[in-house]
Amino acid sequence: MSKLNLMTTIVDRNQVRKYLHLYEEEGQQIMLVTLGDGTASGDVLDYLGLEATEKAVIFSVLTDENFYKTKKSLQKKLQIDAPGGGIAFIVPFSSIGGKKALQFFTVGQDFQKEEESALKDTTYELVIVIANQGYIEMVMDAARGAGAYGGTVIHAKGTGMEQAEKFMGVSLAAEKEMIFIVAKKEQKNDIMKAxxxxxxxxxxxxxIVFSLPVTDTAGLRLLED
Known part of the structure; x- marks a missing residue:
């Protein structure tokens, strides 16, 4: 049995090609890249040996087994543990919107589905939607109709999707929107279905829609009321 995870990698923008190349070598099919900026204070940057640089954020989907394999490659080939090397972490999926989406995420990986929801006692879920650019309102109209209060949009570009595209007929090698929606757990299924x-x-x-467990929140009192 396997767990499926969203892996997030944060690196300097001038290093992103090396990371993407390594991930392609590791057989990763689902990758979305967006941009960010580091915000650490000067004292922290000096302590860690870092500079205030522009960042790239890579989202990919991996089983536990493939993450540990990739982690070893990151440490050995790219020295990610060295100061300024970047960071990679995983968050377990709690649910995936449909069989086609599951097939899309797991293409090229040895995956056996286990019981849904890695964390049982969460109050909220983070619903993530990956959609073609220009269709945010279509997504949000559906989500709001099922009880969602709003969402946050991140613009991203897909890469390394050749096998998934051939298998599913869905391409992520184009401009994409990632919509993040925090919702109560009991609303999650209705929102994803909508x-x-x-x-x-x-x-x-x-x-394509999936959800991640949220272990705690701040600023959602209105939803609780």
């Missing part, structure tokens, strides 16, 4: 039905793979949005 997005799948109204903005899913059979629509122009071509949305």
């Amino acid at each position: 997005v799948m039905e109204q903005a899913g793979l059979d629509t122009k949005a071509k949305s």
Whole structure:
């Protein structure tokens, strides 16, 4: 049995090609790249031997087994543990929106589905939708209709999707929007179902949706009230 995880890698932008090349060598098929900026204070940067640089953020999908394999490669080939080397971490999926999305995420990986939800006692879930650029309102109209209050959009570009595209007929090698929606756990399934039905793979949005467990929150008192 396997767990499926969202792996997030944060590195200097001038290093991103090396990381993408390594991930392609490791057989990773699902990768989305976006940009960010480091915000650490000068004292922290000096302590860690870092400079305030522009960052790249890589999102990919891996089983536990493949993450540990990739982790070893990151440490050995790219010295990620050295000061300024970057950071990579995983968060377990709690659910995936449909069989097609599961097949898409696991293409090229040895994956056996286990019981849904890695964490049982969470109050909230982070629903993430990957959609074609220009269809944010279609996604959010569906999500709001199922009880979502709002979302945050991150612009990203897909890479390394050749096998997944051939297998599923869905390409992420184009401009994409990643929509992050925090919702109560009991609303999660309704929101994911609405997005799948109204903005899913059979629509122009071509949305893929999944969720991650949220262990604690701040600033969501209105939702609780």
